Amino acid sequence: MDQVKSNHDEGPGINTRSIHHGESFASETGTVMPPIFPSATFAHGNLHGFDYTRSGNPNFRILESVLSSVESCKYVTVLASGVSAITAIVSTLEKGDLVLCEENLYGCTVRLFEEVFRRFDIKTVWVDFTDEKNFSKIIDLKPKMIWLESPTNPMLKVIDIAAICDYAIKVKAPVVVDNTxxxxxxxxxxxxxxxxxxxxxxxxxxxxxxxxxxxxCSEDATWKKKLDFAQKALGLQPSPFDCWLITRGIKTMPLRVERQSKNAFAIAQQLLNHPGIEWVRYPFLSSHPQYEIALKQMKAGGSIITLKINATQNQTYEICKSLNYFTMAESLGGIESLVCHPASMTHAYIDRDTKLKLGIDDGLIRLSIGCEDLKDLTDDLMQALETLKK
Structure with a gap:
């Protein structure tokens, strides 16, 4: 089957919506690309209601407008980072509130809940949401919020979002999904x-x-008000320059992401047959434990591949460092390919027993596939994996 399904909605297509951002706040110049507005403060009574960049800036609104169009939602609040977005949401909770979390979340999300928010008596319970038997915990525990990530980092678990939302409605718990x-x-x-x-x-x-x-992103005006308040009150605002860069970047996102996803699917299929690899995890491989759910709720499998080899940390490092086109680094999603060792990088501070329970051991490797030529990437991976024979 074709790995990338149709992504055309009614009205303008996704490529068109990514490129056309609407208001540029510079109509008198005719500029095609909106300028950067680095001002920290604005004269009182201006047409657009700006006063102080911590509470709003033209570059924020431009980016929010295009993200709203791409996400097909009513409201967007932009913030300084993904961690700022997490902080803004959790800041709406009260002392003693319980958050029911998928057990395999982004490492910094876990750190925030366990080492920061816990000090303010925000409680967390961690469950495996790929096990349907755990859905009933939503009814039993009646959490104030449910926190999901799908696919998860780094195990690429795919969570049945719609099924969990059906349970959440019964206890009126908002469901947060990290869709990175x-x-x-x-x-x-x-x-x-x-x-x-x-x-x-x-x-x-x-x-x-x-x-x-x-x-x-949300469809709820009340949430938009809460999140804009957090942006201003907690100082979680992005910089105008970063918003400008992201606005520029989003224009090519459909082209980049489709290329990355096609590369990743082809690489995942090839890695399946490598004798030195125990298993390969990719949402659109039929071997993925939640393959049917991935097909149901995703249009493509994305560009992250997680694989497991039987190796020590030093041996795994040797493979990662011997790659030519994959830089060993944290982060993901850029046009360049990256390789990450989650146990010692993104999830380094999580205790060993918890990591092992989740499957994050010394032989786990996460690949972020970029836009390079497919043959160059596959040749590079094959030469690096030759070290396993030694």
Whole structure:
């Protein structure tokens, strides 16, 4: 089957919506690309109601407008990073509130809940949401919020978002979905029933590894008001320059992400047959444990591949460092390919027993596939994996 399904909605297509951002706040100049508005303060009584950049800036609104169009949602709040987006959402909770979390979340999300928010008596319970028997915990525990990520980092678990939202409605719990890996091109959490869809715009949205940002999408005006308040009150605002870079980057996102996803699918299929690899995890491989769910709620499998080899940390490092076109680094989603060792990088501070329970051991490798030529990437991976024979 074709790995990338149709992504055409009624009205303008996704490529068109990514390119045309609407208001540029510079109509008198005729500029095609909106300028950067680096001003920290604005004269009182201006036409657009700006006063102080911590509470709003033309570059924020431009980026929010195009993200709203791409996500097909009413409201977007842009923030300084993905972690800022997490912080903004959690800031709406109260002392003693319980958050029911998928057990395999982004490492910094876990750190925030366990080492920061816990000090303010925000409670967390961690469950495996790929096990349907755990859905009943939503009814039993009646959490104030449910926190999901799909696909998860780094195990690429695919969560049945719609099914969990059906349970959440019964206890009136908002559902938050970190959609960073899938992007709004391949998955629409709000359409599946989620309350909030957040992402790190640092990753695929910008796509060039040169700007930090985060965004939260919703259909609820009350949530928009809460999140804008958090942006201003907690100082979670992005910089105008980063918003400008991300606005520029999003224009090529459909082209980049489709190429990356096609590369990743082909590479994942090839790695399946390598004798030195124990298993390969990719959402659109039929061997994926939640393959049917991935087909149901995603338009493509994305560009992250996780694989497991039987090796020590030093041996795994040797493979990662011997790659020519994959830089060993954290982050993902840029046009360049990256390789990450989650146990010692993104999830380094999580205790060993917890990591092993989740499957994050010394032989786990996460690949972020870029836009390079497919043959160059596959040749590079094959030569690096030759070290396993030694």
């Amino acid at each position: 890996f899938a992007t709004p091109l391949f998955q629409r959490p709000l359409e599946l029933g989620a309350t909030l869809s957040l992402c790190s715009t640092t990753k695929y949205i910008n796509g060039h590894s040169d700007a930090l940002g985060g965004a939260i």
